[in-house]
Amino acid sequence: MDLWKSVRKVADKLLLPDLFAGLALTFKHMFREKVTVQYPEQRLEPSHRFRGMFRLDEDRCIKCTICARDCPIDIIYIDWHQEVNPETGKKDKVLDRFDIDLQRCMFCGLCEEGCPTEPKSIWLTTKTYELASYDRWKNLYVDMDELQQWQVRPAYTDEEIA
Numbered sequence: 001m002d003l004w005k006s007v008r009k010v011a012d013k014l015l016l017p018d019l020f021a022g023l024a025l026t027f028k029h030m031f032r033e034k035v036t037v038q039y040p041e042q043r044l045e046p047s048h049r050f051r052g053m054f055r056l057d058e059d060r061c062i063k064c065t066i067c068a069r070d071c072p073i074d075i076i077y078i079d080w081h082q083e084v085n086p087e088t089g090k091k092d093k094v095l096d097r098f099d100i101d102l103q104r105c106m107f108c109g110l111c112e113e114g115c116p117t118e119p120k121s122i123w124l125t126t127k128t129y130e131l132a133s134y135d136r137w138k139n140l141y142v143d144m145d146e147l148q149q150w151q152v153r154p155a156y157t158d159e160e161i162a
């Protein structure tokens with residue numbers, strides 16, 4: 001067994017199979033059709049598991065604040081109060097604030113994972129990846145309304161992409 005291992009070690013050093021495997025892969029890609037995406041006119045569709053911009057469904061949210069507590073860097077800010085629902089006469093929780101400071105978000109998805117509602121009230125699989133901004137405070141600190149209305153990609157103007 002040891003002899004066989006030694007022989008393999010010597011063969012690996014002399015014949016360099018890893019090097020040739022790497023070169024073979026390089027050559028394979030050299031002759032493949034090249035794909036250039038003319039961004040932003042063309043956009044690639046991310047995979048289903050891609051974590052991008054958040055969405056929030058306020059009606060589904062039970063204001064438990066688990067997502068904020070699960071966030072390892074504390075960038076989810078939730079405030080709520082109780083109000084008597086005139087239809088049911090029961091007290092309901094009403095959101096005052098649901099902000100996320102995206103500047104520091106690492107898109108780990110722990111907030112979505114911890115959310116107890118089914119389906120989730122907060123989720124990152126919106127396939128929106130265009131979060132670049134010239135004004136970090138304006139666009140990378142999102143509030144409740146922005147989290148709920150983030151359905152379309154931002155429409156960049158010609159000046160912005162020039």
Ligand code: SF4
Pocket residue numbers: 070071072073074075076100104105106107108109110111112
């Ligand atoms: S994805 Fe991670 S870092 Fe970002 S808000 Fe959720 S838990 Fe926090």
Ligand code: SF4
Pocket residue numbers: 060061062063064065066067068078114115116117121122
């Ligand atoms: S964990 Fe889910 S239900 Fe609870 S506050 Fe966050 S988004 Fe709402």
